[in-house]
Amino acid sequence: MGIDKSFDAYIENVCKRIKNKDVHESIKMEISDHLLTMKEEAMNNGLSEEEAVNQALGHMGDVKVLGNQLNKAHKPEIDYKLILPVIAASCFGLFVMYYLQFHSAFTVMQEMSVFQNSAAFYVLGALLMVSLFVFDYRKLLQYSKQSYIVTMIILTVTVLFGTKVDGVPFLNLGLLHINFIEMTPFLLAISFAGIFKNWNWRDVQKRVYGWGMMSLPVILLLSTGALSSIILIIVVCSAVMIVSKASLKQVIAFAGAASVYPFLQLVLNPQYYALLDPLTIKLSEIGNGMTATPGLISEVHTDFILAYMLYSFGWVAVMAVVGLIGFLIIRLFHVTKRVNSSYEKILVAGLSAIFATQMILGLLTNLGLSSLSGVAIPFMSFGGSHIVLEMISVGLLLSVYRRRKLYNIHQSDLQVSSSR
Template sequence: MGLDNKFEMYIRDLCKRIKNKEVHAHITMEINDHLHTLKEEAMSTGLSEEEAIDQALARMGDAGVLGKQLNKTHKAPMDVKTLLPVLTVSLFGLLVMYYLQFHSSFTELQELKVFDKSLGFYLLGVALMLSIFMFDYRILMKYSKYFYAATIFILLLTVLIGVRVDDVPFLNVGFAHVNFTEITPFLLVIAFAGIFHSWDWKDNRKSWLGIGIMSMPILLIGTTGAFAATIISIIVCAAIMHTSRSSLKQTITFAVVAAIWPTWNLLFLSHRYSIVSSYTDLKIGEAYFIGSALQVTPSFISEVHTDFILTYIIYSFGWLAAITALALVIFFIYRISITAKSVNSPYGKLLITGLAGVFSAQFILSLLTNLGLSPLTGVPVPFMSYGGSHLLLEMISAGLILSIYRRRKSKKSVSLTHGPQGN
C-alpha cells in the first residue's frame, strides 16, 4: 500500500461520519491539504516519509472524533420556521375543503369531491417539497434560458390556440386543460434568476436587452386577458431588477410603463367589481369573531372553494380563524424575505427574492378580492385555495426556498472546526 493511501483511507473514514455529502468534496480537499502540509513540516525536521505521514495523521486526531465534529458543523439544516407555516396553512386549507365537501349546503361541490382531490394534491405537494429540499437548486441555473424559451413558447400556444373557461385562458394538453398563465410567474422567477444574476444594468445595451427580455412574457400574458398574472409578473420583474442591482429609476420606470396596459383593462371590469363586492360585503357582514355557521349559499358565487375561500373562512369559521391563517401566510412571506438576506449565492438570492415577490403579490391580490376591494379573480390564496397546478407549484417553490436555505452559505469555503493538534 502506498504511503499516501494512508491519507486517502483517513479522509474516507472521516467522510463516512459526515451525512451531508455535498460538503465531502470541500472537506476532502481541505483535509488533504492540511495533511500534506503537516507531512512536509515533519519531513523538514529530518523524519522519513513514513514517519512524517504517521505524525501528520496523529496531529490531525482520530478520524471518528473529527468526523463527528464536522458532521455537527455541516449538517444540512431544515428551515423549520419556513416549513411550519406552510404545513399549518395547508392543513387549515384541507380542513376547509372537508367542511365544503361534507358539511356545506353548497351541493355543487359534492360532485367535485374537493376534499378527496385536495388531500391527494397536498400529499403529493409535500412529497415534492421535501424532494426539492434535498435537490441542489443551483443545477437549475444552467437551464434558465430553456425555462424562458419554453415559457414564451407555451404562452404563444395559449394565445393562439388556448380556450377560455369562465373567461380564464386554458391550454388544452390533450388529457387536461391547464391554466398556464397561473403558473407563469413561478417559471419566470426560475428563468430570470439565472439570466440576471450577473447582469450589468449599467451597460446601456444590456439594460435595453434586459427590459426586452422581461417585457415579452408580460405582453403575452396581458394578451390572454389574465390581468392578475400580468400584475404578479410585473412585480416579479421589478423585484428581480432591483435585486440584480438595476437603478431605482430603471426599476420604477419599467414597472410603471408595464402596468399601464393592465391598469387600463381593469377599468372595464367595474361590472365584475360590483358583483364581487356585493357578495363579499354580505358574507363578511354576517360573520362573527369566532364563527357563525358552516354553511354557504350556492346562489351567490361558484368560486367559493378557490378565489373566495377567504370570504368563506371569515363567514363560516369567524374572523379569528381567518386572521390566524393570514398571519401564518404573512409570517411565511416575511421569513423567506429575511432568508434572502442571508444567502451568499447571487443566483440563490435572486431566486428566493423572486419567489417572495410572487407569494406577496398573490397574497395581496387575493386578499383585496376577498374583501371586495378588487375586481380581479383567478388569484388563489397561497396553500389554501382548491386547485392542483397552483398548489403543486407553491409546494415546489417552498421546497426551493428550503433548498436555498440549506445551501445559503455555499459561496464560503468549508471551514474545519477541529484544526491540527499540537505534538
C-alpha cells in the same frame, strides 16, 4: 502506501463519517488544501516528504474525531419555521374544502368533489415538496436559459391555441387542461435566478436584453385578461432586478412601463376582471346572504375563500390564516438575507415575492378593495396547479436552506487541538 494515497485515504475515511453528502466535495477540497499547506510548511522546515506527510496527518487529528465533528457541524437542516406554517395552512385549507363539500349550501361543490380533489393535490404536492428538499436545487442552475425558452414556447402555445376556461386560456393536452398561465410566474422565478445571478445592469446592451426577457411574458399575457398573473410576473421581475443589483431607477422604469396597460384595464374595465362588484357587495353582505343566494359568489372556493371562511368560521379563523401566511412570508425574506450566493438570493426572493403578492392581492379582493380576479390564497384556495406549484416552491426553499452553509465551510471546522 504512496504519499498522495495517504492523504486520499485519510480524506475518504473522514467523509465516510459525514452523512450529508452535499458537503463531501467541499470538505475534500478543504482538507486536501489544509494537508498540502501543512506538508509544504514542514518540508520548508527541513523535513523529508514522508515525514512532512506524517506530521500533517498528525496535526489533522484522528479520523474518527474529525469525521464526527464535521458530521455534527454539517447535518442537513430543516427550516421548521418555514414548513410548520405551510403544514398548518394546508391542513386548514383542506378542512375548509371538506366543510364546503359536506356542510355548505353550495351543492355544486359536492358535484365537483372539492374535498377529494384537494386532498389528492395536497398529497401530490407534499410528496414533491419532500423530494425537492432532498434534491440539490443547484442542479437547476445549468438549465436556467433552457427553462426560460421552454416556458416562453409553452406560454405562447397556450395563449394562441389554449382552451379558454372562465376567459383564461388553459394548455390543452387532450383529456388534461393545465392552467399554465398560473404556473408562469413560478417558472420565471426559477429561470431568472440562474440567468440574472451575475447580470451587469450597468451595461446598456445587457440592460435592454434583460428588460426584453422580462417583458416578453407580460406582452404575451396582455390579450388574455389574466391581470393577476401579469402583476405577479412584474413583481417577480422587479424582485429579481433588485436582488441582482439593478439600480432603483431601472427597476422603477421597468415596473412602471410594464404596469401601464394592466393599470388602465383595471381602471377602465373593472367589471371585466371581477367575479363580483366590490363596490356594491361588501363582506358583511356576503355573510348575510351567502346561504340564501349561493350564486352571489361564483368562485367561493377559489378567489373568495377568505370571504367564505369569514362567513363560516368568523374573523378569528381569517386572522389566524393571514397570520400563518404572513409569518411564512416574513420567514422567507429572512432566509433571503441568510443565504450566500446570488443565485440562492434571487431564487428565494423571487418565490417569496410571489407568495407575498398573492396574499396581498387576495386580501384586497376578499375585502372588496380590488376588482382583480383569479388570485389564489397560498395553500388555501381550491386548485390543483397552484397547490402543487406552491408545495414545489416550498421544497426548493427548504433545499436552499438545507444547503445554505455549503459556501461557508470555515477553516476552523477542520482544526483539531494538538492534544488530540
